[in-house]
Amino acid sequence: MTNTIDLLESIATDASLRHAPAHDLEQMLDAMHASDALKQAVRTGDAVHVKIELGGKDGSVNQNPPPSNIHMPPPPPPPPPSPGESIIS
Amino acid sequence: MDTAQTETDMPNPRGSIACVGLGMVLGSHLSPLSRSHIEQADVVFAALSDGIVELWLERMHPDVRSLQSYYGDGTDKPRIDTYREWVEVMMTEVRAGKKVCAVFYGHPGVFAWSPHEVIRVAREEGFAAHMEPGISAEDCLYADVGIDPGRCGCQHYEATQLLFYKTPLNPQAYLVLWQVGLVGDLSMKRFSTGPEYRQVLVDVLSHDYPLDHEAIIYRGATLPIQQPRIRRTTLRELPDTDISSEETVVLPPTQSLTSNDEILRRLTEIDRAQITSANTNGGI
Structure with a gap:
């Protein structure tokens, strides 16, 4: 079985593979002795199969959003005093 | 003549940091120069979009340190605290004299606070710091x-x-x-x-x-x-x-562009004046 990361890198750098129809890519991967997980990911379009194969390691933005600009909103104004409540504490 | 230098004779190694973008798609977008920064670094920090991308990065360098864990469990930690911790952990290695490469997905300077901040801090402390663009979202x-x-x-x-x-x-x-x-x-x-x-x-x-x-x-x-x-x-x-x-x-836009007739007239007058001037000078 060919290493899945190697195959992903091969697909990423080969225009005919990167933009091949899923069915054609799956056949090519079969000839390259790709893992069942990678072929299933190509067939279904769901990368979760590959993530499971590679140890389920997940540092994706699905759980951890990307670093964002830091917006510091002004503090919300204090709530208005309810009737009968002194504004002086 | 003995040219060997003792450790005390050697200049202190100066730390540096390069923030590079890995692009969005694993393997397709990494520039040769960014790859070189990664391969030549002493330490690589990573804030990436996908755990698989992180595995791919680990093949380029033996010491890749993920920054993902600093987010905590994502329930009660302000993200600004996480990003400040990222800057500090990267600067610790820079101050120790290491050549640091911080790898971010996409472009390291787009919608990303830490890369800009760590470069600012590093330069303020006299260290070399550089940002290498990447293909962004x-x-x-x-x-x-x-x-x-x-x-x-x-x-x-x-x-x-x-x-x-x-x-x-x-x-x-x-x-x-x-x-x-x-x-x-x-x-x-x-x-x-x-x-x-x-x-x-x-x-x-x-x-x-x-x-x-x-x-x-x-x-x-x-x-x-x-x-x-x-x-x-x-x-x-x-x-x-x-x-x-x-x-x-x-x-998408909801209104058409509106022509600015006053400015267009002004530009036409400038064009005419230049043509007139060129004809006058050329006629001598």
């Missing part, structure tokens, strides 16, 4: 959705900015809203917000856009076996549409 959006920002203009906002601040919009240009999936998060701790928050965003946008205006929801690919996902809905439907944190919302 914005770049992919132009290609996948088919938008040319030069055609009628394009404005980008982190979606929450439109809620926290009174922000004038230009309905003659494209509007690209980032991180709509967590719009309106006052706590700066959450990684997603619900339909009620998106409704507030829609209410703000409705001042400039009709509710039946098209809204394009875009997610780029991060693995080379994926394709971009492009969904089309309306502004009205946005609150009830599931939008993840990595998806981007695009509103």
